[in-house]
Amino acid sequence: xxxxxxxxxxxxxxxxxxxxxxxxxxxxxxxxxxxxxxxxxxxxxxxxxxxxxxxxxxxxxxxxxxxxxxxxxxxxxxxxxxxxxxxxxxxxxxxxxxxxxxxxxxxxxxxxxxxxxxxxxxxxxxxxxxxxxxxx
Numbered sequence: 001x002x003x004x005x006x007x008x009x010x011x012x013x014x015x016x017x018x019x020x021x022x023x024x025x026x027x028x029x030x031x032x033x034x035x036x037x038x039x040x041x042x043x044x045x046x047x048x049x050x051x052x053x054x055x056x057x058x059x060x061x062x063x064x065x066x067x068x069x070x071x072x073x074x075x076x077x078x079x080x081x082x083x084x085x086x087x088x089x090x091x092x093x094x095x096x097x098x099x100x101x102x103x104x105x106x107x108x109x110x111x112x113x114x115x116x117x118x119x120x121x122x123x124x125x126x127x128x129x130x131x132x133x134x135x136x
Contacts, residue, residue: 013133034057042058057127
């Protein structure tokens with residue numbers, strides 16, 4: 001289901017809770033909402049659709065991917081970026097890493113590890129910031 005975009009900064013600034021199997025419909029809603037906003041958005045976190053759970057969805061080289069309970073466990077290549085956000089107006093500076101290794105759970109709640117670089121790594125970092133209540 002396509003959900004409305006949350007713009008309340010007080011809500012978005014609150015850390016999200018761990019996702020559990022009952023939250024899988026939220027992951028699908030996130031993917032649906034991301035697809036509906038593909039012209040102006042490459043990633044979303046569940047709090048952007050009003051759900052405080054650690055779930056993100058993003059464009060992974062042309063294919064949408066969802067992660068449950070993502071955590072960055074390794075990072076390298078610090079740089080500064082300028083980013084926009086569907087939930088916020090304008091652009092802002094953000095601290096990012098060129099390469100990140102992420103531990104997450106898939107839709108079967110199996111633990112997975114994957115390394116991302118470049119643009120995809122930047123998107124994931126932005127969405128994990130959302131999960132942590134950090135706004136750019």
